[in-house]
Amino acid sequence: LFPQRKVVTCDGTVTFPSFPFSGCVTDHGVIRVQGALYGRTDRETCSEGRPARQVANTRCSQRGAVDVLKRRCDGKKVCEFNSDVVRTSDPCRGTYKYLETNYTCFPAIRVIACEGSVAHLFCAKGQVIFVYGADYGRSDQTTCSYRRPASQVQNVSCSSFTSNTVVAERCNGKNNCTISATNSVLRDSCVGTYKYLEVAYICECKYPKGLFGNSL
Incomplete structure (x- = not known):
């Protein structure tokens, strides 16, 4: 009934962080986070310009990412964040990571x-x-x-x-x-x-x- 959406942000640098934009502005609804991953599960996402060794580990994930994003975004029309909000530790050193968020817009x-x-x-x-x-x-x-x-x-x-x-x-x-x-x-x-x-x-x-x- 309510299609699921996905937003991905690659790990940014301190100088130029990357901010994904999750929103339900045109849907007259609010965000409901369905799932989130901070780490890496494939070699293609956020791989441009990266050496092979930084994208080889596809079993990398940070625990608790979905809970952090649900607290921050659930019930809001717009939610802005970068990967810093879920990076409580480094789940796999040497691997270039990304934050992937799946969410749905609900009328509310x-x-x-x-x-x-x-x-x-x-x-x-x-x-x-x-x-x-x-x-x-x-x-x-x-x-x-x-x-x-x-x-x-x-x-x-x-x-x-x-x-x-x-x-x-x-x-x-x-x-x-x-x-x-x-x-x-x-x-x-x-x-x-x-x-x-x-x-x-x-x-x-x-x-x-x-x-x-x-x-x-």
Whole structure:
């Protein structure tokens, strides 16, 4: 129903990093990361100009890459990153690596609440909330930036590891829900940065108990 897309970025240098662009701008939807690989599984991808020894190892992968990208991108319309975000260690020294991300665009309702305010999630009667993704942090310099000093909006790699779980646990299955976009509720993942809560959710039909029988 929703076609899967792929974006690949070769390992960049410190001077000229390569930024892939994942987005659902024309789909009126949000990103849902399905899979990710940082390493190498073939000799063709990102091989131009590289000696054979740097592309020979095709069993190279960094653990946890998909979890990092899901935290960073799920529920957003646009997500920019480079391979640095998943490079926690070198999974295979001497091999020239790349980051491959597979994602799908899902239609969803998006809500943004600046730090110190409240996000309101609600559905029509007979429907309940299902959270696709939530992040408390900052991924650009424009959202919730009005009258904020440059020092408070310059960190665009600010993301909370717990915000998605907190919002989902509080809101999933409810007809309406409010979440405070505060450090006390969602944790301060980057001190000194003015943050915002971004939530993507859908409204699902709530079926009365027993409608389809007592057994599944």
